[in-house]
Amino acid sequence: MPEVALDPAPERMAVAFARVLRRSGLEVPVGATLMFAEALGCVGLAGRSGVYWAARATMVNRPESIALFDRAFAVFWDQRAATGPDVVEMAPEEVIIALDVPGADDPGEADTDTTADAPVVTLRWSAREILRHRDFALYTPAEFAEARRLMDDLRLVGASRPSRRRKQSRVHRGTPDLRRTVRRSLRAGGEPVERAFLTTGERTRRLVLLLDVSGSMEPYARAFVRFLHAAVISRSRVEAFALGTRLTRVTRELASRDPDAAVLAAARRVVDWSGGTRLGDGVRRFNDEWGIRGLARGAVVVIFSDGWDRGAPEVLAEQMARLSRVAHRIVWVNPLKASPGYAPLAQGMAAALPYVDAFVEGHSLAALEELARVIAE
């Protein structure tokens, strides 16, 4: 690495700007700040364009951050507050989802269960059994807290597929493994007596979770967010998105080990908890920005939605067709399916069904366990 002489000015500027960026919500690792300071040493501090591009090359690492970065840079460089309609978009959105702080709502209720005469284990078990089949929409906050604990135990196993990565074979079949054969032949004085073979490995298919966060889904949203969280932290190759009036990738927020913080962070990014949704547009955005270019290829895609779509059903049908052409399987989780006499009358649901490989309920803990099984198929 060449020594770049740093006068204190670029360093100070880099640190100050990093602080502005962090305040506006961008993640800036310390290494990036150092790299920016070094870069400033190369381009100089005089020109706006030079500083801008040096900062962008070192402190931005995904296109979604560019808009935020641009505004922060404008504030920083021009020493003026960004005004105008943009600010509205930047302000933290109102969060409608009610966060359940364990014990805060009904401190007494959880206790009454456990103070009964029967052994604690039995009681908890029976409570769990009732809870398992209860519709999420009917939960009390205390029950939800309990269900949340149960859901943290949920582990998802993914469907697998053959991998291009080969591994050593135990049997004498398959592709010859010349590397090991040569190694072994040295033992036999150069004679390849003992031959080694390779076999194909397996790897987990990617799991893509799309959660509809429109108003009609609100009774189930909390439970599904929990399910998504359990999925994201319990296995690799999972991606989660919130579908509303816009598409938001929430994998990173859900990946935090602290579920409460994760849910809060996810809720903060998702602004559509109670707006109506245009499901077709949402799936289209997913297809355009992520799915078709590779994220959904060969993946198991799970859509959590009641199928109420304010947009035209043809749009949803077209997008589902596109998705089904690249995905391995599409699983649709509709909590309304559990209602007696349910028929997929919602236009969106009817349009999407022909492209769905598995249609499941997901309205209760037991149903989510079933979903975990379907995903593993």
Add this chain to the structure above:
Amino acid sequence: MAPLVPDTVAEVSKGLADHEYLADDGLATSIFLALRLQRPLLLEGEAGVGKTEVAKVLARWTGGELVRLQCYEGIDSSQAVYEWDYSRQLLHLRAVEASHERVDEDELYSERFLVKRPLLRALAYEGTVPPVLLIDEIDRADDEFEAFLLEILSDWSISVPEIGVVRAEVPPVVVLTSNRTRDVHDALKRRCLYHWIAHPDFERELAIVRLRAPRVPELLARDVAAAAEALRGLELYKPPGVAETIDWAVALTTLGRARLDEAAVDATLGTILKYREDQERVRAHGLTDLVRDAMARGA
């Protein structure tokens, strides 16, 4: 020999332009910094905006060899770093055996039997000009490979157990590209400078068409660049990249057109739009309007 460490951003822009690549300020600054700070440059952007081309033109400009590693799922060190030439090793063993000599293991694992793959070639180069290492479509490789790569890009060295550590005195110029089929790991991103290549604006795209396809008549080039710009505003599944614009301009020239017209657009739509749905959308939008607006914009 071109200087490897440019003094100004303008020098980079000019160097690339001399080798038929028109970079905007952002890209030129990123390349300038990558060369000055000896950092890998991670390029992302829609397909067809010229990510891979950056590495090729850098190789032409710096005079370094272009070493390309195309990533794919399951790529491992035997395809990326080195492998032993097993069949030759086995033949050698037979020959040694036939002459009733003892097998010398060191000889079996000497450079003679070493097959160098791109990463090793990029570090163990000969001569004074470091090569340009293009790690193409890194998002197709898996996490394990990324972690491995991170090590090499931090230390500029590779350890081959049978031979020893190979280290590059002056690190190669490294360009990584990604199509964002998945997120590249943060640790790798932290090592790299990052640039998102956007579609060019009208003037730049026109300049690129002129440069890359000099046979295309001036008016047609203007029409095509304007039409491509308009198509990108139509919310298509796959908006055309610069590569498609150039192909389209060449196709129209080959058909003997000097300006855009509806019949020619209809016949050549497949060179610029690669989805049936996109073609239908554009036809529904109206080819007449597209041609008229493009000619007005281009003039």
